[in-house]
Amino acid sequence: MEGTSGRGQRGLFARKELRNNGVVKNVGDSAHAHEAVENATARSVLSPRDRVARSILDHGPSSAADLAERLGITPVAVRRHLDALQAAGLVTSREQKVYGHRGRGRPAKVFLLTDSGRDAFYQAYDQLAADALRFISESAGGGERGKEALAAFARSRLAKDKERYQQALGECADTGEKAQALAEALSGDGYAATVKSAPTGEQICQHHCPVVHVAEQFPQFCEAETEVFSQLLGTHVQRLATIAHGDGVCTTFVPKAAVPATNPTTATKKSEEDVSGRNPA
Incomplete structure (x- = not known):
């Protein structure tokens, strides 16, 4: 038996790898140990673009600067990956919500996963x-x-x-x-x-x-x-x-559907012609 967008891209959201989180989920009670192992696992199996998406998943709406600092890559590289993710319909952007007094200048732009982007990760x-x-x-x-x-x-x-x-x-x-x-x-x-x-x-x-x-x-x-x-x-x-x-x-x-004979006499004659000349053995 058995539609997704953006999942056919090479290396993007390898579902088999992302759903294999059992090792990480059983690393004792220490939140720090859990996070350290998870981050190490993510770095070892995910491409840089996947890591950008995973970081947004883990930390919520994030600016390009936040992602660059968090992942240890340049802002230019982060923006390149974000552009690709947006083109694939997996990430969208909006202005960062500001609570309290708002300073001068435009609010920073933050990036968040779309429904398709979330679906690319393992779901239960x-x-x-x-x-x-x-x-x-x-x-x-x-x-x-x-x-x-x-x-x-x-x-x-x-x-x-x-x-x-x-x-x-x-x-x-x-x-x-x-x-x-x-x-x-x-x-x-x-x-x-x-x-x-x-x-x-x-x-x-x-x-x-x-x-x-x-x-x-x-x-x-x-x-x-x-x-x-x-x-x-x-x-x-x-x-x-x-x-x-x-x-x-x-x-x-x-x-193929069998074609019914309209004339029984004709059908019988045709059947006889089909077997005539054949060796019964």
């Missing part, structure tokens, strides 16, 4: 979703009842998506056209889907899964999605591979 949403689903399963009694409850939730979640995808398919009648329209709709939801033609049908390939970490634990989501594909395309489909199971791409095979 996947774990929260998994915990909620596990609670649903246990509340239903676990076992088969729990699985049925999860399946019902997965179908309910996909119901609105199904309505939108149905509109996207519109008046498409050909299997290939339907598959292509569905792939485009899926791409709009972040699945990066494409279609590959095969002699006996089409393959819908989803190169990304936004909910892969949940689908790994709860296969009901993949199963419900397959059901929706079958309903939308009007034919039985077969899931050949899923990212949740360790495959590189989620692949769904859509067989």
